[in-house]
Amino acid sequence: MAAPPEPGEPEERKLLGFLDVENTPCARHSILYGSLGSVVAGFGHFLFTSRIRRSCDVGVGGFILVTLGCWFHCRYNYAKQRIQERIAREEIKKKILYEGTHLDPERKHNGSSSN
Amino acid sequence: MAHATQVGLQDATSPIMEELITFHDHALMIIFLICFLVLYALFLTLTTKLTNTNISDAQEMETVWTILPAIILVLIALPSLRILYMTDEVNDPSLTIKSIGHQWYWTYEYTDYGGLIFNSYMLPPLFLEPGDLRLLDVDNRVVLPIEAPIRMMITSQDVLHSWAVPTLGLKTDAIPGRLNQTTFTATRPGVYYGQCSEICGANHSFMPIVLELIPLKIFEMGPVFTL
Numbered sequence: 001m002a003a004p005p006e007p008g009e010p011e012e013r014k015l016l017g018f019l020d021v022e023n024t025p026c027a028r029h030s031i032l033y034g035s036l037g038s039v040v041a042g043f044g045h046f047l048f049t050s051r052i053r054r055s056c057d058v059g060v061g062g063f064i065l066v067t068l069g070c071w072f073h074c075r076y077n078y079a080k081q082r083i084q085e086r087i088a089r090e091e092i093k094k095k096i097l098y099e100g101t102h103l104d105p106e107r108k109h110n111g112s113s114s115n
Numbered sequence: 116m117a118h119a120t121q122v123g124l125q126d127a128t129s130p131i132m133e134e135l136i137t138f139h140d141h142a143l144m145i146i147f148l149i150c151f152l153v154l155y156a157l158f159l160t161l162t163t164k165l166t167n168t169n170i171s172d173a174q175e176m177e178t179v180w181t182i183l184p185a186i187i188l189v190l191i192a193l194p195s196l197r198i199l200y201m202t203d204e205v206n207d208p209s210l211t212i213k214s215i216g217h218q219w220y221w222t223y224e225y226t227d228y229g230g231l232i233f234n235s236y237m238l239p240p241l242f243l244e245p246g247d248l249r250l251l252d253v254d255n256r257v258v259l260p261i262e263a264p265i266r267m268m269i270t271s272q273d274v275l276h277s278w279a280v281p282t283l284g285l286k287t288d289a290i291p292g293r294l295n296q297t298t299f300t301a302t303r304p305g306v307y308y309g310q311c312s313e314i315c316g317a318n319h320s321f322m323p324i325v326l327e328l329i330p331l332k333i334f335e336m337g338p339v340f341t342l
Contacts, residue, residue: 024140027140030144060152064148064152068145068148
């Protein structure tokens with residue numbers, strides 16, 4: 001988000017100082033789940049194998065895979081939602097503009113369903 | 116406009132800019148994860164004993180780190196190309212404005228419905244009113260309607276300039292002897308700032324662009340249609 005923080009608002013916090021996870025849709029959610037996945041995978045691997053180094057590798061791999069997976073899943077749903085919002089906005093605008101005229105979307109829809 | 120400590124993109128005022136911001140977030144997440152992986156690999160390299168035998172003849176690893184980057188590049192390229200072609204779509208513009216770069220000001224021509232032509236100079240600091248933005252405000256803004264596709268024809272009368280408005284996701288070079296076209300549809304009213312983006316001489320930093328986007332009903336009452 002481009003606006004600077006207002007005096008009364010809490011200061012923006014960025015991950016590692018520059019990653020704006022608060023205002024980027026799906027970022028915070030993906031990184032949190034990725035961190036959880038990393039801990040689960042790494043710790044689980046360690047419990048079964050007692051190999052520290054390999055467990056760290058599994059943890060890092062788990063973080064990357066889980067973060068990417070959550071990210072793509074969330075962004076896909078976000079994109080679908082944006083499209084639906086845009087369609088709804090356009091339909092509301094058309095309804096307001098054309099209500100009562102021959103271009104009224106509801107009249108067209110009722111006319112086609114009665115035919 | 117950008118605030119003083121801003122490093123990210125400005126909020127979007129057009130659908131194309133919304134798509135660009137989405138793509139930027141997508142690419143940045145992939146870049147972040149790759150950087151994380153590389154840093155981890157670097158850390159491992161620095162902390163591995165020199166007698167470790169797992170650092171040569173790793174055929175499987177070599178296959179993975181050839182195919183995986185190719186997949187990642189495809190995941191980045193596909194949305195990028197989609198947006199690239201989206202920016203080239205021309206959706207029957209309602210209005211065409213010509214923008215001509217000079218050293219060091221812009222001339223705007225509204226010739227669709229009349230003959231409105233004016234220059235847009237940066238306001239010198241001595242002429243600023245309280246609340247005006249230093250080095251950004253101009254004497255004559257480009258007034259345009261929102262929610263209408265607008266075509267900008269951009270050229271230059273002398274040297275290279277570039278007409279850029281970050282919040283609309285626009286940057287088009289003004290080249291003498293050539294007419295470049297860009298189209299956009301603004302989604303919300305307001306005053307939006309841009310600056311010349313191609314080095315053009317001593318006052319390159321002092322020829323800003325200011326767009327004043329207003330509802331169509333109010334735009335129709337203005338000098339574009341009444342002059």
